[in-house]
Amino acid sequence: MFVHQYDSLTGQYTGSRLADPDPQNADRWLIPAFATDVPMPEVPRNAYPFFIDGAWLLLPDYRGQRLYRISDGSPAEIGIAGIGPEQVDLTEHARPSADHTWNGNEWALDPELAKARERAEALAEFEKHMDAARVHTIGMADAQATGLLSVGEAAVFKAWSAYQLALVRVVNGQNFPGEREWPAEPDESAVIAEAEAAEARRLEEEAQRAAEEESRFAPVEVEEVPADASETSSETDAGGRPDDEPPESEPAADEPAV
Structure with a gap:
C-alpha cells in the first residue's frame, strides 16, 4: 500500500x-x-x-513560470506552491505595450498613456532635428551680428535659422503631435549659389544706377563766343550797317536807279 x-x-x-x-x-x-x-x-x-x-x-502552483506584475508589466515568478498570481498582483499575460494598463481583469489600452508616449516620441524627433541644425550654426550668431560672414555664409546661417523656427512652429501647432510634418533641411550648396547670384545681380543693378545718375548730372559744355565778335554784332543793325551810319537815300520815282 x-x-x-x-x-x-x-x-x-x-x-x-x-x-x-x-x-x-x-x-x-x-x-x-x-x-x-x-x-x-x-x-x-x-x-x-x-x-x-x-x-x-x-x-x-505557478512555480517556474514567467508571470507579470500588473502594476507595470515587468516579469516576475512565484517561488512556492499554493499561491495564485492574482493573490500577489501578478498575471500570466504579458503586457502588450507601455500604453496598456491592468483594468482588473485584463490589459487594456490607456488613451492617456498612448497620447503621452506619442508626444514623447515626437519631442524626441524634434530634439534630434534641432541638434542637427545647431551643428550647422555653431559660432555663427555673433559673426552674423557683427557682419563677419560672407554672403554665402550669411545665407546658410539664415536658412538654418529659418529651419529651426519651422521646427518650433510644428511643435507649437494645435494638432501636435497627431499631425506633424517636419520641414526639409536646407541644401547649403543651393542656398550659397542662390545668395551669390542675388548679390551679383544687386551689385550689377547698383553699378547701372550709379552710371545713370552720373550721366544725368554731368555738366553741359557751352561754346564760348569771342568778346570782339559780340561787340561787332551789337553795333551792326539788321541790314549789316553800323548803327551810326545813316541809310542810303532812295532814288526818286522818275530817276533811274544806278
Whole structure:
C-alpha cells in the first residue's frame, strides 16, 4: 500500500512511498506521521495537492513560470506552491505595450498613456532635428551680428535659422503631435549659389544706377563766343550797317536807279 506524505505546517504533498507492514498485525500497515492513505487526486496543470483537514485540496502552483506584475508589466515568478498570481498582483499575460494598463481583469489600452508616449516620441524627433541644425550654426550668431560672414555664409546661417523656427512652429501647432510634418533641411550648396547670384545681380543693378545718375548730372559744355565778335554784332543793325551810319537815300520815282 502507498502512503502519501505532506508537510507538517502547510500540508503540501512531499512524496509517496510504500507503507511498512505492522509487525504485530499482518493485516495492517504502518502509516507514519504526516502521511495518509487517502488516494491522491488527479493533478491538472498549475495545481498542486495539499492535505488539509483530512482531504486533498488542489491549490495553485505557478512555480517556474514567467508571470507579470500588473502594476507595470515587468516579469516576475512565484517561488512556492499554493499561491495564485492574482493573490500577489501578478498575471500570466504579458503586457502588450507601455500604453496598456491592468483594468482588473485584463490589459487594456490607456488613451492617456498612448497620447503621452506619442508626444514623447515626437519631442524626441524634434530634439534630434534641432541638434542637427545647431551643428550647422555653431559660432555663427555673433559673426552674423557683427557682419563677419560672407554672403554665402550669411545665407546658410539664415536658412538654418529659418529651419529651426519651422521646427518650433510644428511643435507649437494645435494638432501636435497627431499631425506633424517636419520641414526639409536646407541644401547649403543651393542656398550659397542662390545668395551669390542675388548679390551679383544687386551689385550689377547698383553699378547701372550709379552710371545713370552720373550721366544725368554731368555738366553741359557751352561754346564760348569771342568778346570782339559780340561787340561787332551789337553795333551792326539788321541790314549789316553800323548803327551810326545813316541809310542810303532812295532814288526818286522818275530817276533811274544806278
